[in-house]
Amino acid sequence: MGRFLVAWEYGEGLGHVRRILPIGRALRERGHGVAFAFRDATRLGAASAEGFAAWAAPKVPRRTSFNPTPVSASDVLLNLGFDDVAAMRGALRGWSTLLACVAPDVVVCDYAPGALLAAAQRGVRRATVGSGFALPLATSPLPAIRHAAGDDEPSRRILDARLVEAASRACGAANPVDVHSLFRGEVNLLATLPELDPFGPRDEAYLGPIGVETGGLEAAWASTARPRVLAYLKPRDARFAGVLDALRGVAGEALVAAPGMSPDAARAASDARVRVFPSALALPPLLDGVDLAVGHGGPGFSLAALLAGTPLVLLPMQLEQEMVAVRLARQGLAVLGGMDGTREAMQSALGDAGLRERARQFARDHAPGRYRDAAGEAAARLEALAP
Amino acid sequence: MARIAFAWELGGELGHGMACAALARALRARGHECAFAFRDLNKLDALDLGDAPVYQGPVSPHEGQGVGVPVCWADLLLGCGYGAADALQGLVAGWIEVLRACRADLLVADYAPTALLAARILGVMRVDYGNGFAIPPRLAPVPPFRMDARIEPAQLAQREAHALASVNAVLSRWKVPALRALHEQLEVNESFLCTFPELDHYGGRPRTAYWGPRYSIDKGDDIAWPYGEGPRVLVYLRASDPRIDTVIDLLVQHRCRVAAYIPGLDAERRARLQSAQRRVSERPMRLAPLLGECDLFLDHGGDVAGAGLMHGVPQLLFPAQYEQFLTAVRIEQLGAGVGLARPDPGGEVRAAFGRMLADRARHRAAAQAYRQRYASFSSAEQERRIVARIEQLVQEKTA
Numbered sequence: 001m002g003r004f005l006v007a008w009e010y011g012e013g014l015g016h017v018r019r020i021l022p023i024g025r026a027l028r029e030r031g032h033g034v035a036f037a038f039r040d041a042t043r044l045g046a047a048s049a050e051g052f053a054a055w056a057a058p059k060v061p062r063r064t065s066f067n068p069t070p071v072s073a074s075d076v077l078l079n080l081g082f083d084d085v086a087a088m089r090g091a092l093r094g095w096s097t098l099l100a101c102v103a104p105d106v107v108v109c110d111y112a113p114g115a116l117l118a119a120a121q122r123g124v125r126r127a128t129v130g131s132g133f134a135l136p137l138a139t140s141p142l143p144a145i146r147h148a149a150g151d152d153e154p155s156r157r158i159l160d161a162r163l164v165e166a167a168s169r170a171c172g173a174a175n176p177v178d179v180h181s182l183f184r185g186e187v188n189l190l191a192t193l194p195e196l197d198p199f200g201p202r203d204e205a206y207l208g209p210i211g212v213e214t215g216g217l218e219a220a221w222a223s224t225a226r227p228r229v230l231a232y233l234k235p236r237d238a239r240f241a242g243v244l245d246a247l248r249g250v251a252g253e254a255l256v257a258a259p260g261m262s263p264d265a266a267r268a269a270s271d272a273r274v275r276v277f278p279s280a281l282a283l284p285p286l287l288d289g290v291d292l293a294v295g296h297g298g299p300g301f302s303l304a305a306l307l308a309g310t311p312l313v314l315l316p317m318q319l320e321q322e323m324v325a326v327r328l329a330r331q332g333l334a335v336l337g338g339m340d341g342t343r344e345a346m347q348s349a350l351g352d353a354g355l356r357e358r359a360r361q362f363a364r365d366h367a368p369g370r371y372r373d374a375a376g377e378a379a380a381r382l383e384a385l386a387p
Numbered sequence: 388m389a390r391i392a393f394a395w396e397l398g399g400e401l402g403h404g405m406a407c408a409a410l411a412r413a414l415r416a417r418g419h420e421c422a423f424a425f426r427d428l429n430k431l432d433a434l435d436l437g438d439a440p441v442y443q444g445p446v447s448p449h450e451g452q453g454v455g456v457p458v459c460w461a462d463l464l465l466g467c468g469y470g471a472a473d474a475l476q477g478l479v480a481g482w483i484e485v486l487r488a489c490r491a492d493l494l495v496a497d498y499a500p501t502a503l504l505a506a507r508i509l510g511v512m513r514v515d516y517g518n519g520f521a522i523p524p525r526l527a528p529v530p531p532f533r534m535d536a537r538i539e540p541a542q543l544a545q546r547e548a549h550a551l552a553s554v555n556a557v558l559s560r561w562k563v564p565a566l567r568a569l570h571e572q573l574e575v576n577e578s579f580l581c582t583f584p585e586l587d588h589y590g591g592r593p594r595t596a597y598w599g600p601r602y603s604i605d606k607g608d609d610i611a612w613p614y615g616e617g618p619r620v621l622v623y624l625r626a627s628d629p630r631i632d633t634v635i636d637l638l639v640q641h642r643c644r645v646a647a648y649i650p651g652l653d654a655e656r657r658a659r660l661q662s663a664q665r666r667v668s669e670r671p672m673r674l675a676p677l678l679g680e681c682d683l684f685l686d687h688g689g690d691v692a693g694a695g696l697m698h699g700v701p702q703l704l705f706p707a708q709y710e711q712f713l714t715a716v717r718i719e720q721l722g723a724g725v726g727l728a729r730p731d732p733g734g735e736v737r738a739a740f741g742r743m744l745a746d747r748a749r750h751r752a753a754a755q756a757y758r759q760r761y762a763s764f765s766s767a768e769q770e771r772r773i774v775a776r777i778e779q780l781v782q783e784k785t786a
Binding site: 046 | 429431432440441442444445446447448449453473474476477478481483484
């Protein structure tokens with residue numbers, strides 16, 4: 001039986017843990033040993049409570065000054081601190097210690113470029129899993145991630161070369177690094193659907209979402225008032241208060257999941273029609289019969305809404321969300337909200353029969369239950385790498 | 388031979404890593420095995436850890452978010468994952484993994500309260516090792532450290548109760564008896580409180596053994612004082628300090644002889660400062676010989692400030708955070724230097740610098756008096772005693 005280390009190194013929020021925990025469980029059910037390394041050590045309890053070894057992932061400190069509009073995946077990693085050779089060397093030493101302790105046959109990386117690099121150095125087999133954002137197309141140079149100034153091919157080639165140089169120096173000159181090895185393994189699992197893949201659609205297998213419908217507080221609609229709007233928002237977003245106002249103006253009833261908010265603030269922001277919860281909400285019962293979903297464009301919530309046939313208004317806060325939101329808007333499955341004008345975006349989405357129909361068609365195309373065992377399928381694909 | 392794990396969990400200064408590395412070298416020389424779990428791995432190159440295992444210390448990526456300016460020990464913990472039992476449970480789980488992997492006989496905790504909790508849960512022997520700020524007094528409540536912000540007793544009690552509730556929730560999951568007060572988390576088999584009462588950040592505490600300041604000044608490049616006439620000024624500041632340009636101007640204007648190490652200094656500023664009279668080192672300098680013949684020491688108020696005092700050198704201090712600010716206050720109270728309020732890039736620095744140079748005989752006398760009081764202190768002896776005590780603890784356990 002094999003030993004697996006499942007590592008999450010970059011990206012925020014609950015999505016990564018919700019994706020990799022079911023994969024770990026499925027691997028364990030198949031008789032394999034599994035350990036986890038999380039970027040956010042405050043979430044390690046979720047793994048340790050199930051008896052998994054749970055480690056803090058070695059980190060490279062974020063650059064204090066960074067480019068707010070990176071143009072390629074290499075640029076993103078340089079932004080995250082991968083141009084600091086000493087810091088990277090330190091993180092690689094941390095990964096090396098961890099790999100020596102866990103002695104995995106396979107490292108499974110959910111946006112974990114440091115783990116990919118360290119595993120390559122030690123000759124450990126490597127796989128990736130994710131929503132597609134961390135797995136850019138294997139082109140040379142790596143593809144542009146948004147169409148903006150400075151994303152021409154020569155510029156991106158220079159960024160790839162800078163990343164390769166820094167990574168090679170951190171590894172020692174004897175180990176030249178290939179830029180794709182920072183993003184790809186031998187097996188690369190896309191736990192999403194082509195419509196939401198930031199680099200999609202592409203000619204690779206899509207497993208479908210893993211873990212997007214798990215967990216959260218159980219809530220229920222309190223009235224029959226329409227339209228019903230379900231929102232999943234970060235309270236630290238500058239638009240948060242404005243979105244609540246817009247919901248009061250537009251929704252018959254609205255439920256807002258705002259993880260990270262204090263219970264007192266959530267109570268204060270709630271009224272009879274718009275109820276704010278300071279935690280994640282269990283989505284499946286609420287999505288049944290909802291008219292509109294409002295989120296930032298995180299792939300988890302967006303997928304859950306669309307699989308229930310619900311169109312979206314999206315207010316991206318970071319790059320991955322922006323890429324998902326732009327793709328969904330182009331396919332007529334979502335409306336983009338700007339800095340202001342959330343209310344107009346919601347009204348336009350609610351009044352758009354075509355939008356609603358396309359969301360329903362999405363749900364029919366990806367029939368319910370079809371991806372129920374995506375985690376099991378992932379485990380089966382990963383298992384092939386173990387001895 | 389014992390297995391010793393070092394944990395550095397909180398505090399951003401490399402001084403923690405350097406102090407752990409130095410103590411570990413002494414332990415390794417005695418045949419013990421050492422492993423490290425550090426919050427920051429980005430400057431390991433500077434630490435000479437040999438080929439020991441180095442783990443990422445589990446810390447919250449949300450440190451300081453959603454909490455106000457910390458006023459007391461409980462505030463620091465609440466800002467570092469202790470606000471919710473689930474988050475603390477995650478951190479503790481991570482530390483337990485590290486301690487198990489090290490198969491540690493003893494944990495040396497350098498500002499590492501959660502590592503101490505993990506060691507308590509596993510029944511691993513533990514010591515703490517740090518200055519007065521990192522090792523608060525064992526009092527209920529732990530007294531607030533902030534001088535410029537009041538906190539009502541009821542508020543203090545409420546914040547301690549909040550952090551304690553998280554701690555006890557975690558302990559109960561591991562079936563470990565609850566603590567009655569937050570400071571009990573800091574119970575250790577020995578406390579290497581590395582400061583003297585005059586420098587204690589908390590200003591005073593119940594009867595305690597003080598092990599003397601810890602600093603490492605015998606490593607680095609050998610730089611000699613330039614020949615000439617001007618006052619010898621040792622500069623040990625970071626380039627990111629907003630007052631660095633004023634400092635450079637003052638050193639030039641007062642015709643000082645300078646030995647400087649300023650990490651992060653750009654080429655333009657380096658060119659402005661460097662001359663035959665003013666040496667600017669590219670790498671850390673060996674401070675011991677320089678401090679022996681120094682008229683004025685410019686530093687931030689980290690561990691190295693203790694070294695300045697032990698050499699009887701007056702200091703002008705540029706605190707970059709509150710712990711350093713408290714050190715600066717203590718040195719000012721001794722009359723051995725002046726601490727600058729932060730962060731004023733302008734006139735205050737000029738005035739203080741001029742005053743320090745003009746009045747350095749008085750400051751030197753105060754610093755020398757402190758030095759005389761602890762004339763028998765020696766860093767080497769401090770290290771020897773700490774190593775001996777650690778060995779004694781491990782032997783007692785195995786006996």
